[in-house]
Amino acid sequence: MRPEIYQKIQSLLFGADRGRVRQWMLGELSSEEICDLLAPQLSVPAESLMDALAESCKNMRLHDDAIPLLRDLRKTARLALVTDNMDCFSRFTIAALRLDEFFDRIVNSSDVRRLKTDQRGRTFADLADEFGVPMSNAFLVDDSRKTCDLFDELGGRAFRVDAHRNAGECLREIGRELSTCAPTV
Numbered sequence: 675m676r677p678e679i680y681q682k683i684q685s686l687l688f689g690a691d692r693g694r695v696r697q698w699m700l701g702e703l704s705s706e707e708i709c710d711l712l713a714p715q716l717s718v719p720a721e722s723l724m725d726a727l728a729e730s731c732k733n734m735r736l737h738d739d740a741i742p743l744l745r746d747l748r749k750t751a752r753l754a755l756v757t758d759n760m761d762c763f764s765r766f767t768i769a770a771l772r773l774d775e776f777f778d779r780i781v782n783s784s785d786v787r788r789l790k791t792d793q794r795g796r797t798f799a800d801l802a803d804e805f806g807v808p809m810s811n812a813f814l815v816d817d818s819r820k821t822c823d824l825f826d827e828l829g830g831r832a833f834r835v836d837a838h839r840n841a842g843e844c845l846r847e848i849g850r851e852l853s854t855c856a857p858t859v
Contacts, residue, residue, distance in 0.1 A: 675726040679716055683723075686715060698760045701784035705762040731766035736776075739842035744776040747845060750852055752805045754779040756797055756814075758789045779804070790816075795824045802830075813851075815844040 675683075687695050687708075694711065697703045703711075705727055706720070713720040736744075747753060755777040757763060761784045767773070773780055781797055783789050790797055802809050809829035816822050822832035831851075833844035 675730075679718060682716055683712060686712060699758050699783050699789065701761060701787045705760060705765070708760075727762055728766050731762045732770035734767050734771060736771060736773075737840070737842060739840075740845060741776070743842060743845040743849065747849055747852070748776065748778070752779075752807065753777045754781060754801050754805075756781045756790055756801070758783040760784050790818075790821050791824050795828050798825060798828055798830065813848045815841055815848070 694703065694708065698705075698708055706724060709720040709723040709727065712718075712723055716723070744753065753776065755773060757780075759782050761782075764780075764782045764785055768780060779801065781801065783797075786797060788797065798812070798814070799809070802812050812825075812830040814822065814825040814830055814832040815835060816825070816832060817835040819834060822834045825832040833839075833847060835841050835844060
């Protein structure tokens with residue numbers, strides 16, 4: 675995709691009116707529908723936009739330092755990936771990155787039709803129930819202050835990724851905390 679087309683897509687989707695992005699993240703619009711909406715505005719065939727989107731999703735990467743940390747954590751804890759994302763993440767990214775090798779459960783907002791903070795964090799409560807874990811034993815790594823604050827309010831422990839702390843550092847902190855926990859019988 676030419677840089678000027680990419681810039682225009684960013685402006686159209688992530689500019690002042692983010693309503694379509696929200697609909698997309700809630701599963702109300704599909705990737706094909708988004709491409710169909712953008713195509714006439716960009717003078718690019720919808721199929722070309724869809725191909726570029728699929729390729730972009732397949733080329734996403736986990737941070738290299740996160741991979742061994744996730745593998746180690748998964749030996750002693752149940753791991754879930756909870757993302758506010760679009761259908762293309764579920765369709766292309768999960769398989770391309772083999773995310774199911776790192777996570778016991780993957781929850782994408784477009785699949786469950788709610789964002790992480792919707793219904794007072796129902797997605798997190800549902801996962802804790804599914805895993806049979808009290809929220810007090812649940813950890814979250816996220817870059818959203820709003821999501822982290824809500825998770826803490828629900829009784830979990832949030833580790834916020836920001837300019838001073840990356841996901842790998844957060845995962846290492848969680849690993850240290852889990853290693854100090856006494857095993858339960």
